[in-house]
Amino acid sequence: MGQITIDRAVKRFxxxxxxxxxxxxxxxxxxxxxxGPSGCGKSTLLRVITGLEDLSEGAIYIDGRDVSHVRPSERKLAMVFQSYALFPHISVRDNIAFGLKIAGESKDVIHTKVADAARILALSDYLDRKPRELSGGQRQRVAIGRAIVRNPTAFLFDEPLSNLDAALRVQMRLELFKLRKTLKTTMIYVTHDQVEAMTMADKIVVLNHGRVEQFATPLEIYDRPANTFVASFIGSPRMNFVDVVTTDETGLFFGDGNHLAIEKLRATPAGKAPSLLGVRPEHIAYSANAGFWRGVVSLEEQLGSDTFLYVDVASVGTLIVRGVGERSFRAGDTIFLTPPPARCHIFDGEGQRILTHAQADDSSKVHMNI
Ligand SMILES: Nc1ncnc2c1ncn2[C@@H]1O[C@H](COP(=O)(O)OP(=O)(O)OP(=O)(O)O)[C@@H](O)[C@H]1O
Ligand SMILES: [Mg+2]
Known part of the structure; x- marks a missing residue:
């Protein structure tokens, strides 16, 4: 079991x-x-869960038991850090076995557990080496091995892959994915990498200034971001935001006088006036001939597979558009952009979501006046 409840936790320094x-x-x-951004409290939250930091208020429950005042060693959680913190002078085998030896396990138990962990992590051939004789990815696996043998209730990872190069990260991501399938243990994982977050998570917690902005599945977060912070944090390049100048029952008006009809707008809660329209770069349709907004390409970024076009629209702003395999537009070209209403997000003056395309699911009802 490894059910973790955090109840109104507060940590003050x-x-x-x-x-x-x-x-x-x-x-x-x-x-x-x-x-979440640097300094938002990700590591601190992991540390209060493990007990490395005391809570100022609130409580932590593991499998229903209040562990707020239980010592870290008795919480049965294993933490893996960005810096592997291996002992350089002893072998991989002894590094993995270290915690078990301290806990006074028998030689047989240690041998079996180390062998099992090494097999799961494909480290069996490296057990007699010293950490300095390993690659970064192998060292990280040793650090994970040290956690696995303790048979924890949950693993807590604090940016475990951020020291690795891009190719190794991908490989380790797949390995962690397999590990998770094998062990079926609760895992809490801190990362700055959106791809890791989107591909590995059952649920993502978006933190900002020590508060939870949203706790939801990766696709919920992408499709229905709770507010402009989440909307701009998840997705790359980030979501475009356009000021809504005024609204009527049928839709939104922008700085250039254009009107986007959104049928469902009538249903928005009273007092929640639409203030911003959000649309992701990958959802904006573009054309050389006709569309909702007329703009000029100010910059094109060619990534090979994708092109990002930065488009200046008078009285609206600069919008980023993603074109897959797009090669034809160049800086200075005129371009027409169309935000499909069914892909638009609408936020109020506080940046909270009012309406999102996934809510406007009956897309036959949303249409555009061009
Ligand atoms: N021991 C401490 N004493 C005082 N302030 C601290 C202490 N530990 C963390 N903080 C502060 O708490 C805030 C959250 O820090 P934390 O390390 O949890 O951020 P983080 O989200 O993990 O950031 P990063 O992505 O940079 O690792 C930061 O502003 C930090 O300066
Ligand atoms: Mg941190």
């Missing part, structure tokens, strides 16, 4: 509130990923 009333329910066997 002096006057500074690093964790601000966080409540989360992480289910047994779930892979939860914490994302």
């Amino acid at each position: 002096g006057d500074y509130t690093a964790i601000d009333h966080v409540s989360l329910d992480i289910e047994d066997g779930q892979f939860a990923v914490f994302v």
Whole structure:
């Protein structure tokens, strides 16, 4: 079992509130990923879960038991850090076995557990080497091996792959994915890497200034971001935002006088006036001849597979458009952009989501006046 509940957790360092009333329910066997800007409290939240930091307020429950005042060693959680913190002078085998030896396990138990962990992590051939004789990915696997042998209730990873190069990260990501399938243990994983978050998580926790902005599946977060912070944090390049100048019952008006008809707008809660339209670069349709907004390409970024066009639209702003395999537009060209209403997100003046394409699911009802 490895069900973790965080109940109104607060962590203060002096006057500074690093964790601000966080409540989360992480289910047994779930892979939860914490994302958020540097300093938002991801590591601190992991540390209060493990007990390396005391809570200022609130409680942590593991499988229903309040562990808020239980010592870290008794919480049965294993933490893997970005820096592997291996002992350089002893072998891989002894590094993996270290915690078991300290705990006074028998030689036989240690031997079996180390062998099992090494097999799962494809380290069997390296057990007699010293850490310096290993690659970065192999060292990281040793650090994970050290955690696995303790048979923890949950694994907590703090950016475990961020020291690795791009190719190794992909490989380790796949290995962690397999590991998770094999072990079926709860995992909490901190990363700055959106691809890791989107592909590995059952649920993503988006943190900002110590608060949870959204806790949802990766696709919910992508399709229905709770607010402009989440909308701009997940997705690359980030979502475009366009000011809504005014609205009527049928839709939105922009700075250039254009009107986008959105049928469902009538249903938005009273007092929640649309303030921003959000549309992702990959959802904007573009054409050389006709469309909703007329703009000029100010910059094109060719990535080979994708092209990002930066388009200046008078009285609206600069919009980024993603074209797959697009090669024809160049800086200075005129281009027409169309935000498909069924792919638009609408936010109020506080940046909270009012309406999203996934809610406007009866897309036959949304149409555009061009
Ligand atoms: N021991 C401490 N004393 C005082 N302030 C701290 C302490 N530990 C963390 N903080 C502050 O709490 C905030 C959250 O830090 P934390 O390390 O959790 O951020 P993070 O989200 O993990 O950032 P990063 O992505 O850079 O690792 C930061 O502003 C940090 O300066
Ligand atoms: Mg951190």
